[in-house]
Amino acid sequence: MIRDKETLDHITHTIRNFVNDQLVPLEHWVAENDRLPEEIIEQMRELGLFGLTIPEEYGGLGVTMEEEVTLAFELGRTSPAFRSLIGTNNGIGSSGLVIDGTEAQKQKYLPRLASGEIIGSFCLTEPDSGSDAASLKTTAVRDGDTYIINGTKRYITNAPQAGIFTVMARTDPQNKRAGGISAFIVESDTPGITLGKIDKKMGQKARIPAMSSLTTVSCQPMRSSAVSRVLGSKPR
Numbered sequence: 001m002i003r004d005k006e007t008l009d010h011i012t013h014t015i016r017n018f019v020n021d022q023l024v025p026l027e028h029w030v031a032e033n034d035r036l037p038e039e040i041i042e043q044m045r046e047l048g049l050f051g052l053t054i055p056e057e058y059g060g061l062g063v064t065m066e067e068e069v070t071l072a073f074e075l076g077r078t079s080p081a082f083r084s085l086i087g088t089n090n091g092i093g094s095s096g097l098v099i100d101g102t103e104a105q106k107q108k109y110l111p112r113l114a115s116g117e118i119i120g121s122f123c124l125t126e127p128d129s130g131s132d133a134a135s136l137k138t139t140a141v142r143d144g145d146t147y148i149i150n151g152t153k154r155y156i157t158n159a160p161q162a163g164i165f166t167v168m169a170r171t172d173p174q175n176k177r178a179g180g181i182s183a184f185i186v187e188s189d190t191p192g193i194t195l196g197k198i199d200k201k202m203g204q205k206a207r208i209p210a211m212s213s214l215t216t217v218s219c220q221p222m223r224s225s226a227v228s229r230v231l232g233s234k235p236r
């Protein structure tokens with residue numbers, strides 16, 4: 001759905017000019033230097049690109065799916081490294097909070113994701129669990145007011161730059177399928193998190209510090225009040 005064609009045309013035009021004038025000329029430099037210039041990242045923040053899909057009441061632009069696709073076409077005309085930079089904040093790195101976060105969780109994290117102050121990453125895939133995501137092995141065990149999360153996640157986009165992770169972990173060991181899994185917001189400075197090597201991806205140079213890195217995240221085991229931030233009011 002397009003809510004206001006005039007506004008969308010204006011945003012589309014702004015992004016098209018940004019891509020043509022700023023990003024396309026940088027493509028070779030980005031490929032050779034394997035990073036994005038900080039001034040470009042700052043311009044992306046100023047343009048509101050980190051918060052395209054985040055609701056307006058939390059500082060984003062609140063674009064609809066159709067509007068987002070229109071804008072993605074514009075960003076798709078240049079190196080994917082640029083879109084990867086904003087990709088998780090506009091999707092898997094924020095959508096758990098948008099859909100199922102408590103009001104306090106939304107107030108705490110969404111404005112910072114929308115402004116690009118922090119990056120959100122999504123931790124679902126594991127070394128032995130990809131397409132069949134419901135078979136994941138990471139566990140979260142309640143211990144008083146906190147949870148102890150234990151497991152390894154694989155191919156996590158933007159993990160090295162993340163401020164928060166949405167971590168999927170099994171809270172009901174009796175239920176081996178999706179119904180036994182809960183989502184947690186875990187701050188990246190939580191003790192116990194370690195990152196693996198950066199994965200190389202064909203056609204996506206600018207991994208460091210371009211925020212498009214893929215890597216492994218291990219939580220072995222970690223415990224903190226931050227870990228207790230189950231999305232929504234209670235785990236399954």
Ligand SMILES: Cc1cc2nc3c(=O)[nH]c(=O)nc-3n(C[C@H](O)[C@H](O)[C@H](O)COP(=O)(O)OP(=O)(O)OC[C@H]3O[C@@H](n4cnc5c(N)ncnc54)[C@H](O)[C@@H]3O)c2cc1C
Binds near residue numbers: 092122129131156157
């Ligand atoms: C660029 C990139 C970024 C990613 N970012 C993230 C991220 O941020 N967070 C995250 O959690 N994960 C991320 N992933 C992981 C991604 O979600 C997984 O790669 C995906 O779920 C597939 O899992 P897999 O790689 O283990 O492949 P597999 O599940 O092992 O599949 C391998 C092949 O087998 C096929 N296959 C699997 N099951 C069946 C079946 N039942 N019937 C027929 N064919 C089947 C698949 O189609 C595929 O071709 C990322 C992956 C990539 C490539």
